[in-house]
Amino acid sequence: MRRRLMLMLGLAFIAGVATSQSEGMWKMRVHRAGGSDEYLVAEVDSVTFYAVDTLIAPPMVLVPAGVFIMGDGVAWCGVDEHEVTLTRDFYLGQHEVTNQEYMEALQWAHDQGYVTATTTSVQDDLDGSTEELLDLDSEWCEIQFDGAGSFYLRESPSSHAQEAYPDGYDPSDHPVKEVSWYGAVRYCDWLSLQEGLPRAYEHSGDWACNGGDPYGAGGYRLPTDAEWEYAAQYDDERIYPWGNEVPDCSRANCWDFHGSGEACVGWTSPVGSYPDAPEALHLSDMAGNVYEMSNDWWVCDLGTIPEIDPTGPDVGSYRMFRGGGWADDFCMQCAARGCIGGPGASSVDFGFRIAQTAGQ
Structure with missing residues (x-):
């Protein structure tokens, strides 16, 4: 928890300052970043000063281990279908990092x-x-x-x-934008350092997560490709996080090609602005708003052989991005795996949410 040093200015004190002046009212001017904001002192109930010396991780939800079919037979790079078993419960960010x-x-x-x-x-x-x-x-x-x-x-x-x-x-x-994959995993490591957990990622070479075993990492990390899809379709093999209905502006912040042909918002929306989907996990914006980075290197075809705790390719040129963004309606399906970016790339609709293996 954050340790806060609080200074409370009572109403009696404020009233005393205000009434001590025979004419006019006192204002408080706060300066920062080259600008200033003004407040009427008489309207201020209290002022709290606090030191941000401990980071707080975004809210997370528990996703139970289980078995699912990865791929849906039709989505971009999700045509191959195969059984995947995730043996460990994990936590996933309730919303995209803001x-x-x-x-x-x-x-x-x-x-x-x-x-x-x-x-x-x-x-x-x-x-x-x-x-x-x-x-x-x-x-x-x-x-x-x-x-x-x-x-x-x-x-x-x-x-x-x-x-x-x-x-x-x-x-x-609003979800953070213009952050690279390096910047996303770096954020995970900052949280781990704050909590005394081992850092999940190497910061040289291929930036591997826990030596290639993300499921065994003790610290915060990005979700694996399999974890992201498993959570998005939980737990009925739905096409989209909210069900099987095509995307529209009531379900996600995207470019509504299937409806009006115009942008739903035209920019990001505050996280959690749409109904939680999948509702069973109370996750928000799993489709739309910003593309979400996963831990894995990208490969299009996954094959049909069953896998246990898959980690994706050992090497690659692009990282997997999931869930679509505000500027289009591509990759909105839970199984869509064709949206990619280099680890150093950043964009107006690239973002992420965090994960952590439970019980570590």
Whole structure:
């Protein structure tokens, strides 16, 4: 839990300050990131100061071990069908990691000397790695760095964001974007370091997870390809996380090709804006909003031989991305496996959610 140092300013004190002035009212001006916000002191009930010295992992749900058919016979790179057995319960992030969650972790990592940052980029600085974790230079990135040691959030100045939210929006609960696969697994390791858990990922070579055994990792990690699909279709082999109905704007934030042919939102939406799907696990945005990175290297055809706790190829050029994003309706099926990205790539609709093996 976060350790908080709290300073409470009582109403009596505030009233005393306000009434001590014969004319006008006191205002409080808070400065940060080159701007300022003003508040009427008389309207403030209390002020809480706290040090973010301990990170809190996003909420997670328990997914029980089980057996399922991976692939559905028709989805992109999901034509092959085979039985997969997952022998370990695991936890999966209830929602995609948000800008606020990532920024707090990033600030902690920067303060610890685990990353280096400029106003245009965040790079890894552990184990000799210098991989880019977050592209701050993109107009689509809602996390920024002031050049003096502090990260902050902003509304994206892009036309997509401005048209989607003409009256403005709060980016804190939107999924983090412009983060690379390296930046996603780095976030997992920051959480592990905070909790005294072993880091799951190597930060050199092929960045293997727990020496190639992600299911045995003690720390936080990305879900394997099999874990993601198993959770998305839990537990009735459904085509989409919400069932068998085609995507539309009531079910996911995507580009509604099957309906109006227009964007549902035109930008990301706050996590959890749509009904949980699959409802049995209370997971949100498993399809739509942002593509979600998995632990595995990408391969299209998985074959038909049954597998136990599969880990995907040992090497590759691309990482598997799942679930589709706000800018299209591709890869929305639980079994769709054709959406990929290089581990150093970032985009306006690339994001992730975390996982952890239970009982480790």
